[in-house]
Amino acid sequence: MKTYGKVRALDGLDLAVPRGSVLAVLGPNGAGKTTSVRVLTTLLRPDSGRAEVAGIDVLRHPERVRERIGLSGQYAAVDEHLTGFENLDMVGRLYHLGRRVARERARELLGVLDLEDAADRPVRTYSGGMRRRLDLAAALVARPQVLFLDEPTTGLDPRSRVGMWQVLSGLVAEGTTVLLTTQYLEEADRLAHSIVVIDHGKVIAQGTSDELKAKVGGDVVEVVVADHDQVPYTVSALDGLGQGTPVVEEHTRKVSMALSGTRPAAEVLVEALRRLDGEAVRMLDIAVRRPTLDDVFLTLTGHVSEPDQEPDTVAAGGRKGRGR
Amino acid sequence: MSGALQVMGDGFVIAKRNLIKVKRVPDLLVASTLSPIMFVLLFAYVFGGSIDVPGVNYREFLIAGIFAQTMIFGATITGMSLAEDLQKGVIDRFRSLPMSQAGVLIGRTSADVMFNLLVITVMSVTGLIVGWRIRTSFLEALAGFVLLVLFAYAISWVMAVVGLLVRVPEVFNNAVFIMIFPLTFIANTFVPSDNLPTVLRAFAEWNPVSAVTQAARELFGNTNPLQPVPEAWPLQNPVLYTLLWVVVTLAVFVPLSVAQYRRAAAR
Numbered sequence: 001m002k003t004y005g006k007v008r009a010l011d012g013l014d015l016a017v018p019r020g021s022v023l024a025v026l027g028p029n030g031a032g033k034t035t036s037v038r039v040l041t042t043l044l045r046p047d048s049g050r051a052e053v054a055g056i057d058v059l060r061h062p063e064r065v066r067e068r069i070g071l072s073g074q075y076a077a078v079d080e081h082l083t084g085f086e087n088l089d090m091v092g093r094l095y096h097l098g099r100r101v102a103r104e105r106a107r108e109l110l111g112v113l114d115l116e117d118a119a120d121r122p123v124r125t126y127s128g129g130m131r132r133r134l135d136l137a138a139a140l141v142a143r144p145q146v147l148f149l150d151e152p153t154t155g156l157d158p159r160s161r162v163g164m165w166q167v168l169s170g171l172v173a174e175g176t177t178v179l180l181t182t183q184y185l186e187e188a189d190r191l192a193h194s195i196v197v198i199d200h201g202k203v204i205a206q207g208t209s210d211e212l213k214a215k216v217g218g219d220v221v222e223v224v225v226a227d228h229d230q231v232p233y234t235v236s237a238l239d240g241l242g243q244g245t246p247v248v249e250e251h252t253r254k255v256s257m258a259l260s261g262t263r264p265a266a267e268v269l270v271e272a273l274r275r276l277d278g279e280a281v282r283m284l285d286i287a288v289r290r291p292t293l294d295d296v297f298l299t300l301t302g303h304v305s306e307p308d309q310e311p312d313t314v315a316a317g318g319r320k321g322r323g324r
Numbered sequence: 325m326s327g328a329l330q331v332m333g334d335g336f337v338i339a340k341r342n343l344i345k346v347k348r349v350p351d352l353l354v355a356s357t358l359s360p361i362m363f364v365l366l367f368a369y370v371f372g373g374s375i376d377v378p379g380v381n382y383r384e385f386l387i388a389g390i391f392a393q394t395m396i397f398g399a400t401i402t403g404m405s406l407a408e409d410l411q412k413g414v415i416d417r418f419r420s421l422p423m424s425q426a427g428v429l430i431g432r433t434s435a436d437v438m439f440n441l442l443v444i445t446v447m448s449v450t451g452l453i454v455g456w457r458i459r460t461s462f463l464e465a466l467a468g469f470v471l472l473v474l475f476a477y478a479i480s481w482v483m484a485v486v487g488l489l490v491r492v493p494e495v496f497n498n499a500v501f502i503m504i505f506p507l508t509f510i511a512n513t514f515v516p517s518d519n520l521p522t523v524l525r526a527f528a529e530w531n532p533v534s535a536v537t538q539a540a541r542e543l544f545g546n547t548n549p550l551q552p553v554p555e556a557w558p559l560q561n562p563v564l565y566t567l568l569w570v571v572v573t574l575a576v577f578v579p580l581s582v583a584q585y586r587r588a589a590a591r
Binding site (some may be wrong): 038041042043063066067069071073074077078079080081082086090091093094095096122138 | 330333337341348413414416417419420427
């Protein structure tokens with residue numbers, strides 16, 4: 001447990017990552033993702049509780065944990081004035097790899113992360129995506145047993161994000177144990193073996209991406225109508241085709257209905273079309289879609305994930321007077 | 325690696341990192357020397373004509389004071405940079421590495437000593453240009469410079485604690501100005517302390533900035549042996565008082581800043 005004044009950042013959070021697997025910790029801003037990572041990487045002492053990383057007690061032997069982990073933070077913690085090579089070389093020396101090994105490893109990682117051309121340029125000249133890759137490289141210097149990635153793609157443009165995902169998928173395939181925090185459902189879906197959804201410092205759901213989606217139910221039929229007047233007819237047409245009642249999104253004129261999974265989705269779709277046609281509803285769009293993790297999130301937390309706001313360390317910086 | 329060796333090694337790596345910045349951002353050195361050069365010109369040519377220091381050429385009197393002030397400003401870089409590193413998350417990275425906890429601070433303060441050596445070189449040349457002269461032996465002059473740099477080194481550790489406490493570079497700047505201005509002006513740096521009102525005079529005479537300035541003046545031969553030194557013990561024994569102050573400051577602020585480093589990073 002960890003409290004900042006009256007804010008309880010972590011509240012009985014329980015996580016486990018099997019060796020060689022990737023766990024995504026998914027949650028909105030202020031859910032406690034960064035705080036969890038800071039506790040596990042020895043940066044922060046919890047008020048109570050226990051944590052083990054690579055079989056070592058984090059509270060009792062932080063220095064031994066530090067030898068075995070790599071941390072890549074939410075904002076790239078690399079030195080602006082040093083070159084990419086100098087940054088990695090420095091980190092290698094601070095892991096006590098020795099002068100020669102540190103240099104070789106720095107060059108090697110610059111190659112792996114596609115930063116060779118920029119290796120000898122000060123980081124000041126790097127783009128956001130390049131800085132993130134360098135920060136990741138710094139976390140990889142000592143070939144850590146456990147890698148912590150705190151929102152590795154927050155703030156990146158879509159292209160850099162996909163590039164980062166490719167790099168991370170490669171790492172994951174090599175069997176590194178990874179704890180990844182993210183606000184992006186797609187990211188968790190793509191990279192993680194299992195997902196933990198947290199909110200207000202508590203685990204509210206966990207499982208594989210498919211298991212979580214199954215919790216929300218099966219497929220969803222979505223209809224967008226041409227006119228607001230037609231929404232009630234659409235609702236009555238769809239009612240009874242799935243579980244519960246249809247959900248209406250007024251401003252987009254969208255009506256969605258979660259299917260129960262007892263009948264094939266295509267069959268339900270045909271029946272829905274027949275009924276809507278019978279009501280003479282003018283449709284702009286109709287589709288069956290698989291539930292996304294967004295649906296999971298909405299169902300579990302009662303609010304949508306908020307990827308477009310400031311990262312939660314900003315909020316953490318404003319919390320004063322932490323209690324122990 | 326044994327403990328002490330590891331601390332030194334880590335400190336060396338960090339110092340190297342900080343010195344690379346001095347090399348890549350030459351503005352830093354320019355900014356740190358430009359304002360003391362202005363002070364030299366201002367006091368030497370504007371105020372100097374109206375300040376009478378019995379028995380000594382005012383420009384010779386002035387330079388040791390400017391040196392002391394410049395060294396103190398140089399030492400503020402320690403706190404400023406630590407606050408920046410905290411803000412940018414660089415300290416988080418260091419804290420997640422299996423390096424020594426004191427390494428970052430030792431590296432930081434050592435690099436700032438090197439930086440201050442550069443600054444005092446530039447300032448000495450400036451001094452020579454406006455008419456300052458060393459009138460003692462090489463060894464005495466060297467002792468004067470060493471004392472100034474040692475003094476700055478101790479201040480660096482004080483600044484480290486302040487920087488880690490306030491965490492925000494802009495706030496640090498303001499906090500430090502409030503500390504430094506009375507310390508460097510209520511002293512014998514720019515005018516002799518004899519003419520100050522009683523309370524201020526007592527402050528000035530026990531102010532370590534006065535002691536280091538007095539010590540440097542004596543070691544550079546910028547005092548008139550015929551003129552009496554104020555009777556206050558620190559100014560009668562300026563070298564000893566400065567050394568004592570340095571030792572006590574380090575003994576207090578080195579452990580304090582290491583403790584504050586752990587606490588500041590763990591937020």
